[in-house]
Amino acid sequence: MKRLAVVVTAGAAVLGLAGCGPAERPWALSPTGVTSESTTAPPTTSSTSETRSSSFTPSTSSERTSALPTPDGDVRNDPLLGGNPVTLEQGVGVGQVDCQLPGWRNNPDANQAYYQAAIGCLDNAWRPTLSHFGETLESPRLWAGANAQTYDGACASGERNREAFYCGQDQTIVMPFDTMNSLTGSANGAGAAFAVISHEYGHHLQQQTRVLAQYSAQRTAAGWDSGPGLQMSRQLELQAWCFSGMFFGVNLGRGSISQDLWRKAANNNSGAGDRRGEARQHGTNQNVSNWFGWGFSPTLDRNQRPAPSTYECNPWAARDNGWIQ
Numbered sequence: 001m002k003r004l005a006v007v008v009t010a011g012a013a014v015l016g017l018a019g020c021g022p023a024e025r026p027w028a029l030s031p032t033g034v035t036s037e038s039t040t041a042p043p044t045t046s047s048t049s050e051t052r053s054s055s056f057t058p059s060t061s062s063e064r065t066s067a068l069p070t071p072d073g074d075v076r077n078d079p080l081l082g083g084n085p086v087t088l089e090q091g092v093g094v095g096q097v098d099c100q101l102p103g104w105r106n107n108p109d110a111n112q113a114y115y116q117a118a119i120g121c122l123d124n125a126w127r128p129t130l131s132h133f134g135e136t137l138e139s140p141r142l143w144a145g146a147n148a149q150t151y152d153g154a155c156a157s158g159e160r161n162r163e164a165f166y167c168g169q170d171q172t173i174v175m176p177f178d179t180m181n182s183l184t185g186s187a188n189g190a191g192a193a194f195a196v197i198s199h200e201y202g203h204h205l206q207q208q209t210r211v212l213a214q215y216s217a218q219r220t221a222a223g224w225d226s227g228p229g230l231q232m233s234r235q236l237e238l239q240a241w242c243f244s245g246m247f248f249g250v251n252l253g254r255g256s257i258s259q260d261l262w263r264k265a266a267n268n269n270s271g272a273g274d275r276r277g278e279a280r281q282h283g284t285n286q287n288v289s290n291w292f293g294w295g296f297s298p299t300l301d302r303n304q305r306p307a308p309s310t311y312e313c314n315p316w317a318a319r320d321n322g323w324i325q
């Protein structure tokens, strides 16, 4: 409780203070904190098939006592994006699945097979969520060629400076081997791969729930590269990281979603924010980790483990400006 009080105070004063930052952000969010949380993960199961579950756990009022951000946060309460049904209803989570992913081998064909299996797994986990909101999930397409130069999908003419991206026009997750290799060729390996594909899948969920269309219209109206436009971009990106965290929060310890995969994904994400010299469209490294961890378990209290829910993944209702930097 003392810890929470400190954060609330800092949050209220955040615009006027320098340095009230990461140290006061949720515990779950640094790779260090994440690793120490391993004892609370669900036990590994021995199931061999992917299963869907309708086991959404509604949040209880006690679970939400320390929860933030909330829709009555003090800034940036966007009436359109923040009012999407996905972020209005409490207690809607993501399904439990037993992902069976191929062993990680870092070559183009093996990567493609790994990504395709991950998409199948994410489909099974998110289908009941979409169904709850009256949508029939369409699986995203995958483009995972060896060379990014040969990509000729619907977003081929766009500016792309990241290792992977999601193309809303043809609902395709694009993860070229050569660009991804800077992440997956590191010690984070499969953890980086799953972190990125579950993030891009988060954009697909935004596409399926019309967040992406609303976002595009608003960002165009605001000016794509204006301050407000870049802020919308960060909100979109941070929500996708939060959705990625939700999947881990429900499925850590099940099937191929091991502690090691989680740790490596968190390591990857600690460097997944805006880079030096880049437009501020992804969020800081700290906020990427923050929202990933908030999706995993939306609490500031390390003794609690409230269930993930889409309601909590709402950067348009962030409690303060610091969360969407």
Ligand SMILES: [Zn+2]
Residues within 6 Å of the ligand: 199, 200, 203, 237, 240
């Ligand atoms: Zn993204």
